[in-house]
Amino acid sequence: MRTFYAGFEPGQPPVRVSLGVGLLRAVGAELTTLGLARALVLTTPEQAAQGRLLQADLGPLAHGLFSGATMHTPVEVTEAALKAAQGADCLVAMGGGSAIGLAKAIALRTDLPQIVLPTTYAGSEATPVLGQTVDGVKETLRSPKIQPEIILYDPELAVSLPIGLSVTSGLNAMAHAIEALYARDRNPLSDQLALGGLRAFREGLPQIVATPSSLPAREATLFGAWLCGTVLAQVGMALHHKLCHALGGAFNLPHAEMHAVLLPHSAAYNAEAAGAELRPAAELFGGTIGGGLYDFAAALGAPLALRDLGLAERDLERAADLAVRNPYWNPRPVEREAVLGLLRNAWEGRRPE
Numbered sequence: 001m002r003t004f005y006a007g008f009e010p011g012q013p014p015v016r017v018s019l020g021v022g023l024l025r026a027v028g029a030e031l032t033t034l035g036l037a038r039a040l041v042l043t044t045p046e047q048a049a050q051g052r053l054l055q056a057d058l059g060p061l062a063h064g065l066f067s068g069a070t071m072h073t074p075v076e077v078t079e080a081a082l083k084a085a086q087g088a089d090c091l092v093a094m095g096g097g098s099a100i101g102l103a104k105a106i107a108l109r110t111d112l113p114q115i116v117l118p119t120t121y122a123g124s125e126a127t128p129v130l131g132q133t134v135d136g137v138k139e140t141l142r143s144p145k146i147q148p149e150i151i152l153y154d155p156e157l158a159v160s161l162p163i164g165l166s167v168t169s170g171l172n173a174m175a176h177a178i179e180a181l182y183a184r185d186r187n188p189l190s191d192q193l194a195l196g197g198l199r200a201f202r203e204g205l206p207q208i209v210a211t212p213s214s215l216p217a218r219e220a221t222l223f224g225a226w227l228c229g230t231v232l233a234q235v236g237m238a239l240h241h242k243l244c245h246a247l248g249g250a251f252n253l254p255h256a257e258m259h260a261v262l263l264p265h266s267a268a269y270n271a272e273a274a275g276a277e278l279r280p281a282a283e284l285f286g287g288t289i290g291g292g293l294y295d296f297a298a299a300l301g302a303p304l305a306l307r308d309l310g311l312a313e314r315d316l317e318r319a320a321d322l323a324v325r326n327p328y329w330n331p332r333p334v335e336r337e338a339v340l341g342l343l344r345n346a347w348e349g350r351r352p353e
């Protein structure tokens with residue numbers, strides 16, 4: 001078992017990170033070491049069976065299981081989970097951004113410590129940020145209380161992530177790294193985190209497509225998820241994330257798939273202004289950043305066109321309007337006609353030049 005610990009971000013609460021096969025079975029010992037004895041386990045409905053196994057493994061250390069976590073953390077779900085959390089002394093979230101988002105939402109309101117076992121590559125575990133929906137409207141909150149204190153990456157837990165989701169979730173993580181490379185507040189450490197994350201996915205994702213049960217590949221990609229999540233917490237995101245937030249909110253497109261389709265196009269858009277910053281990433285993917293990322297995604301069998309995710313052609317104009325409203329800082333000016341062109345290419349699934 002390979003394990004490492006990392007403290008990061010001076011001024012932020014310390015985070016302990018471990019990565020290794022078998023950590024799932026070590027959660028009980030972890031709780032005991034911390035003096036915790038009543039853990040509420042959190043999962044989505046789809047991972048309730050995994051949650052029940054963990055609950056059984058924890059025995060008397062488990063306070064209960066709440067398996068109602070869902071995408072975008074609706075406050076109604078958080079309120080139901082808060083009732084289940086009464087009497088608990090900590091939260092153990094197992095899953096992707098949805099289960100971890102619920103732990104963060106409860107921790108924000110109760111300050112209960114969070115131990116999270118990520119099973120996708122979205123990277124939410126590494127950020128002090130919570131996106132929650134109130135009456136269908138998404139709001140983003142940032143607080144030290146939101147940051148999970150302990151992250152346990154167990155590659156065995158990621159093995160059941162279906163190939164398609166593994167690929168799109170990996171591309172979702174890579175999007176954090178690509179945007180970090182040209183972030184206004186980037187620094188030498190964030191560059192290294194971003195490039196390390198991209199390298200991990202470039203190596204690991206093709207191996208997962210070939211052999212989904214490969215533990216070394218799952219370990220490499222979870223390591224990549226941590227690097228990409230960490231860099232997401234440290235620097236500002238730009239046009240790509242703005243596009244995903246706007247389209248995800250207005251058209252309810254699936255989160256990871258939308259990141260996967262848009263990434264080559266938003267990277268190509270910004271390469272005009274940030275070619276030097278993106279060059280190391282372009283070299284990793286064989287030449288031009290947009291074309292290289294597109295070819296990488298295509299070889300992995302990722303979705304390539306927004307039209308295949310359910311976006312109607314007539315919605316492209318509205319999508320462009322939303323994307324240019326209150327834009328995030330971006331290395332290239334965010335111009336409506338150019339963004340409409342980007343969206344049309346992504347809708348058709350055309351390889352960016």
Ligand code: NAD
Pocket residue numbers: 044045046047070071072073095096097098099101119120121122123124125127129130131157158159160161162165169255256
């Ligand atoms: P998810 O957590 O919704 O998971 C997608 C589906 O896959 C769920 O049904 C889940 O149960 C299932 N699943 C996950 N891991 C599995 C596994 N190993 N085996 C079998 N099934 C598995 O998806 P996600 O992409 O990880 O997270 C998306 C959510 O996270 C969004 O709400 C997004 O806004 C949020 N997010 C937040 C941050 C942040 O920093 N706040 C960062 C990234 C994502």
